[in-house]
Amino acid sequence: MQEGIKGYDLIGDVHGCGATLVTLLETLGYKLDNGVYRHPKRKVVFLGDLIDRGPRIRLAVTVAKRMVEAGAAYIVMGNHEYNAVAYSQPAPPESGQRWLREHTPRHNRIIADTLAQYRDYPDEWEEALSWFKTLPLCLEFDGFRVAHACWDQALVEALWARRPDASMDDDFLLETCDPRSEAYRIMDRLTRGPYVQLPAGVAIHSGDGFTRTSFRAHFWADGPRTWGDVVFQPDNLPGALEERALSTEERRQLSYYGSNERPLFVGHYWCEGIPALPVGNVACLDYSAVKYGRLVAYRWSGEATLSADNFVWIPVAKEELNGRRSVGNDTD
Template sequence: MNEAPAAQGYDLIGDVHGCGATLAALLERLGYHQEDGVYRHSDRKVIFLGDLIDRGPRIRLAVSIARRMVEAGEAHMVLGNHEVNALAYCHRAPATSGHQWLRPHTPRHNRIVQATLTQYRDHPREWQQTLDWFLEIPLCLEFAGLRVVHACWDQALVDRLRARRADACIDLDFLAASMRSGTDEARILDRLTRGNHLVLPEGMDIHSEDGAIRRTARAHFWARHPRTWGDVIFQPDSLPASLEARELSEDELARLSHYAVDQPPLFVGHYWCEGVPALPAPNIACLDYSAVKFGRLVAYRWSGEATLSADNFVWVDVPQDEYARAMPWEIDFD
């Protein structure tokens, strides 16, 4: 279990994806105020659930706010799959691998990281420092009474990670090993930062709103006795109608992990929820509400409760002008 400084509570914040001005607004709504360039609260701390970067208009601002808070002891953070992707995209592969980069620079991978690289283009030293900082951020956190991971808490894989790295962080050797299919490193990174996936039946695919065509579907990990695909699929993109009632095979069921209702409260991001924040289970909160798609940037105010309450969600709607004009706090911050 991670050691944490005393705090009366934690404010857990979902996927920011470069909506830096909205992050500042949410922190202000939560009662945090800037002091010497750091957002602080008199008796609470923040936990960021990862995916600070990519897609949004103010990525540097989002990273600066979070990094300054973490380094000042006012916040904690776990890595999201987008931070992991950026690390792999920007580090060269071992010469023996036959590849130039750990994450190949394919058109799709280029598109995902483009906004981040563009916004750091004139700040190469800052970007390198940001990548170095990502390597100091753990994949998961466990404090007294709560757990935090970007996508999925799988106890067996968390135990394997901590057996290798007590701080639950990764290094470049771990990252390189994770690029080889079938390794422990690959299983750990994939499950903790990307969650459960089911491969769609032959001949089926999902057409996402962003234009991507997917051959897998994200599956959640809290259904007690799932029987069908509809029982476990957890993503905004609609499934083909014939899949909702399709029985899960024994092999598919074996691939899914399960987080029981008697385990400590767990906070995740990653899943592109929509609408009014709600709890998928009494002890699980997902805080990714599609901020970068003009959804909501969502926090949960946790004060030690074992049973979570939807009354503790706090959010800011992401305005269309997040992409257009600088906010006063952004100017002041810089």
């Protein structure tokens, strides 16, 4: 613990539910002080994905950014912050592309709400993008770890060797666009987590309108044997695929976080229902806030074994989401 700090409040994916974020902070005992939410004895750790989909994206970014810059909070990069940076960054001429993240219909849809809400505030959007580029991909405290989607020790160590502050520079950002590169593997695993490709011709058609050819997998199963042992998403696998055996190559590509490791907090996986712990040292705090779900925090006060009693959440009311243009989850 930092001197005078009694604990940390870890907050999952906000996705533009800015009013609910303010309510959650106030519920946790944070008070507005000169434009910054502060607590006398605690600090916040945001798990990324502040932006996209919700109706008050600018508010969510402003609240979090002010807290981080004032030392009242920390934050890690989510895949949506990374997507926004790459979407807005021109590609080098030799690449044959215009943008690092091409402006395809799918990518346009994902970021549409964010761009719409910043349309009349271009300077504010440029400031937000500049801030996103500085965000670390992971954080390690004395008693716990934080990543948006997954902690893979080998990749984290490779990141630290290149970037001791765990953030990107321009060269690292450019390299993340090459699927063959180390930077791509680091960014992909820490912000998107493990996933398994579906068989050719098989897809998951989600209620949000996206079609996916892979499924999200977790990384704490000891000796998983089947796809059902690792699937971690609300969408069911088609047919009898949960019983399909993991191949040697699929097992090799999965990360593993052992039960003897310090507590880890992630977001990303759009869980549903009442917040619960999948294992004693891992907490997922993304409970689909922007789908009328819950904006969830975990109040950590030094415990080595996590407890579901320490979850705090605010249901996202329909009034919060009135006027949003689109809602969806993506695997990008």
